[in-house]
Amino acid sequence: MKIEAEWMRGGTSKCWVFETAHLEQTQTSPDVLLPRLFGSPDHRQIDGVGGATSTTSKAMILNRPFGGEVDVEFTFAQVGIEEAAVDWGSNCGNCSAVVGLYAIEKGWVAPDGDVTRIVTRNTNTGQIIIQRVATPSGALPIMPQAHMPGVPFPGHQVGLGFQDPAGKTTGRLLPTGSASDTITAGGTRWTVSMVDAGAPVVILRAEELGLDPERHESWFGGVELQLEILDRIRREAAVRMGLAATAGEAARAVPKVAIVAPPARSDRDSDVNVMMLSMGKPHPALAITGSIALTLAARTPGTVLNDFMGGNIHPTLRLRTPAGVIETWSEERDGSQFVGVDRTARTIASTTIHLPEDVDSTVGASFAGATN
Amino acid sequence: MKIEAEWMRGGTSKCWVFETAHLEQTQTSPDVLLPRLFGSPDHRQIDGVGGATSTTSKAMILNRPFGGEVDVEFTFAQVGIEEAAVDWGSNCGNCSAVVGLYAIEKGWVAPDGDVTRIVTRNTNTGQIIIQRVATPSGALPIMPQAHMPGVPFPGHQVGLGFQDPAGKTTGRLLPTGSASDTITAGGTRWTVSMVDAGAPVVILRAEELGLDPERHESWFGGVELQLEILDRIRREAAVRMGLAATAGEAARAVPKVAIVAPPARSDRDSDVNVMMLSMGKPHPALAITGSIALTLAARTPGTVLNDFMGGNIHPTLRLRTPAGVIETWSEERDGSQFVGVDRTARTIASTTIHLPEDVDSTVGASFAGATN
Known part of the structure; x- marks a missing residue:
């Protein structure tokens, strides 16, 4: 069996990007499937696509919701290295930066003017992130030239705007009630x-x-x-x-x-x-x-x-x-506050991963559970 | 521009496998092209396909010679990580194990009986290596089950037979003339x-x-x-x-x-x-x-x-x-001595690598030089 995936750099991370439908076709729980594809458990991940470090053993699972204002829903998976396990507990800001670019490259969202706006929702945290991908003259540049600290090569400019991030943990921007x-x-x-x-x-x-x-x-x-x-x-x-x-x-x-x-x-x-x-x-x-x-x-x-x-x-x-x-950057828009940071992102390779057929087959139901 | 490559595990290494013709189409010297594809120079190789370790920053370049007894010629490239440079000075025994499997998977060599024999020549050293790939009943197994130390998952069984390896450095198997x-x-x-x-x-x-x-x-x-x-x-x-x-x-x-x-x-x-x-x-x-x-x-x-x-x-x-x-194992055959070792190999992913177009373009002539 084979599974399509894009290998993308998002910020200072390398992320394997899957579509929900492609993973579901395997009829295997992602808690089992992803570690096997990545070569885990193995501190070197020598028989899989994982990079044997926390910033290179990451997957993103993308889905186009039916209707609504969200263009792309995405789930971040931190794939274990020495353990055949997946941590679904948080989002990754760096990997988030690949979502808007993926949507444009796959034709999910048409480029619109010099900057294309994509509404994304992270399912791990419920956070809405508005992505702004540079599309000068209405197209992705053939030779993207945006730079960022920690990455020696250029990529596409991607702005990530976190909607209403204040007080997500304590309920208030200033939990003590005082600015200092x-x-x-x-x-x-x-x-x-x-x-x-x-x-x-x-x-x-x-x-x-x-x-x-x-x-x-x-x-x-x-x-x-x-x-x-x-x-x-x-x-x-x-x-x-x-x-x-x-x-x-x-x-x-x-x-x-x-x-x-x-x-x-x-x-x-x-x-x-x-x-x-x-x-x-x-x-x-x-x-x-x-x-x-x-x-x-x-x-x-x-x-x-x-x-x-x-x-x-x-x-x-x-x-x-x-x-x-x-x-x-930060801005008020439509009654919400957005706070954002710019990253760069790039597709490194379009791939078909070869799935050894000895992966434990489990029911697809647990897949849906893990991504919600 | 895009370049086809297979990402394969050979023994305890991960190797990016290219065909000479595909690399030549880029009109770029592999001394420049491979480091850029791998994301070098960068100790994390975060913007490329390299794995940021010596055993995962390796490339093999395969070529089918016209006529003769050699089925596949191959060149090993140790791609620098912190340096944008390629070391062509030696072969890699582990990566060698992908060559016969690649030849069968691509239809260059038809499976023949329970074990298919592929004659390969490493251009870095001039060493002839006879590869024996397990093809029970004349086909690659769908679920390969061969294991080897250092790799936690199974792969295809590949025997590597080094032709006449004795005395390559000193001229004699026993340089002192004595067995002890x-x-x-x-x-x-x-x-x-x-x-x-x-x-x-x-x-x-x-x-x-x-x-x-x-x-x-x-x-x-x-x-x-x-x-x-x-x-x-x-x-x-x-x-x-x-x-x-x-x-x-x-x-x-x-x-x-x-x-x-x-x-x-x-x-x-x-x-x-x-x-x-x-x-x-x-x-x-x-x-x-x-x-x-x-x-x-x-x-x-x-x-x-x-x-x-x-x-x-x-x-x-x-x-x-x-x-x-x-x-x-070792054997005498056709007047030569062969000494071999078994590895396992597996194709991890079939890929199209996205080549950023800012790679320095240099003349194809230096490519031919580097691989001979």
């Missing part, structure tokens, strides 16, 4: 902003930590040296945001921590310097969820980030990360 | 066999090193503890084999070192235990070149390996390696 608060940890008082958009994030000023982004060693090395106090601040913030009853019970990944500083005087390409912590370590770039929280924080008067902007509100925010400058 | 010799190193006299087939190898008895394969910790840990004396023996062997003028000048990789022991009493599945050193470290399995030298050593009266076989000569040799049992 004081947290006491390690005998010191810290001025922070606690924001819930995309994901809960606690934002600190680099200056209070004695960090200076203009001195590279201080910026990187200094964060590494203060991981313990940063974690105490983070745990205290978890309690204040209503995410944990006590600091000791705070989850390891929530809230995220962002350390911000004004841009260097010589830096005219960014509005803010940011270093993010992910699972207790400095992130090499910036998770898309984190960039959305920072974007709304920058727009909110009184946050530590809005202070850097001189209190001004711009439709775009340029974040200087360790990997380069990432630009986000 | 005594080397003095570290104040001790060691009985070794020095063999040149596939690659030059010096073979030692585990017993003389105080190693016992039946005691797992002794076998692994003991080798690690004796790397210094093993290197002294290896360097002395390099001089005796005529590979270096002095021990100090011996190359780091030549000869290879193999430590052999009789199989455990309870082990009825192997003829010999072997631990190989590669670049000064224990190898997790066994290089194909090393397995060929051991096979001819086992067939040669008087070697330390032949002693284990009770002096008998079998057409097959079962080597117990850290990754499992690898079986080799």
Whole structure:
């Protein structure tokens, strides 16, 4: 048996893109089928299409809903490597960037003007994401030339607009009711902003930590040296945001921590310097969820980030990360708020995957369940 | 522009398989084209088909010669990851295993009986390799069931027979003229066999090193503890084999070192235990070149390996390696000697790779040069 799939780069991830109907034809649960196609369980994924890393063992399952305003529904699958299992628990911002491009390349959506708008819905989270794919003069460019940090080759420009992302976890953009608060940890008082958009994030000023982004060693090395106090601040913030009853019970990944500083005087390409912590370590770039929280924080008067902007509100925010400058944008439209980030995407290969016929056959019913 | 390619697993490698004519249509040198298709230079190869490891950044270029006895000529390309460069200097035994299967799947060679024989020639080394692909009842099995160490899923059985591999480096199977010799190193006299087939190898008895394969910790840990004396023996062997003028000048990789022991009493599945050193470290399995030298050593009266076989000569040799049992075979036919090893192979996906059109265009002439 054979299965059609497009192999696409979305942002800094490689994603295998399937259509629901093609997977259903196999009469096999995707919880069984995808690991086998990817070569799992095997730390090298040597007998399958998986790339043996978390950012290259990803699948997207696309579906065209009948009627309604959504052009494409998509489900993200994080395919296990050493385990023959699929994690359906979250979406991937990078892989999300392939959906609009796929829809245009397959003729699901006709290019419309210089930028084609595709309404997509992620089924893992229920999040509506409006995608804007660059189609100058009404066509995908033959030689796409858009660049982004972390990818050495160009691709198609794709804007991802997250609809009404604020308060998805706590119910409010500012869970404490204040744009900035004081947290006491390690005998010191810290001025922070606690924001819930995309994901809960606690934002600190680099200056209070004695960090200076203009001195590279201080910026990187200094964060590494203060991981313990940063974690105490983070745990205290978890309690204040209503995410944990006590600091000791705070989850390891929530809230995220962002350390911000004004841009260097010589830096005219960014509005803010940011270093993010992910699972207790400095992130090499910036998770898309984190960039959305920072974007709304920058727009909110009184946050530590809005202070850097001189209190001004711009439709775009340029974040200087360790990997380069990432630009986000926000807008109000049709009574909703959209916060977005630009990625690039490209189809690497059109493929027919050969499915060994010894995959356990299970009923298609569990397929539908897994993607809803 | 688009390029057809099959993505195949050969042994424990993943290989991208191209046809010469398809690559020539691009009018681009493969030294430029392959790195771009693979996403190099980039340590993650995130924008291309490469897998960001040495065993998954490999290409094979296949060609059907006009007339003659060779069915398929093939060129192996080790595609750089952090460098946009191709290394054409050697062949890959694992990727070699895809050639016969490809020829049958594409109809270049018709299946013939239970085992189909394909004559292949590697252009990197000039080595003729006879491939024997299992085709029970004259057809490729729909559900191939052959297994091999290091690969958790089954594939097609492929036998690789290296024609006349003896003495390729030194001119003789036994460079010293003796099946076994005594080397003095570290104040001790060691009985070794020095063999040149596939690659030059010096073979030692585990017993003389105080190693016992039946005691797992002794076998692994003991080798690690004796790397210094093993290197002294290896360097002395390099001089005796005529590979270096002095021990100090011996190359780091030549000869290879193999430590052999009789199989455990309870082990009825192997003829010999072997631990190989590669670049000064224990190898997790066994290089194909090393397995060929051991096979001819086992067939040669008087070697330390032949002693284990009770002096008998079998057409097959079962080597117990850290990754499992690898079986080799040897035969005389048509005045040549063939030494072989079985691998498994499988086509993972049939693909059309999308080639971004900003690849430097260079003249096709350099393509022909690179593959000869």
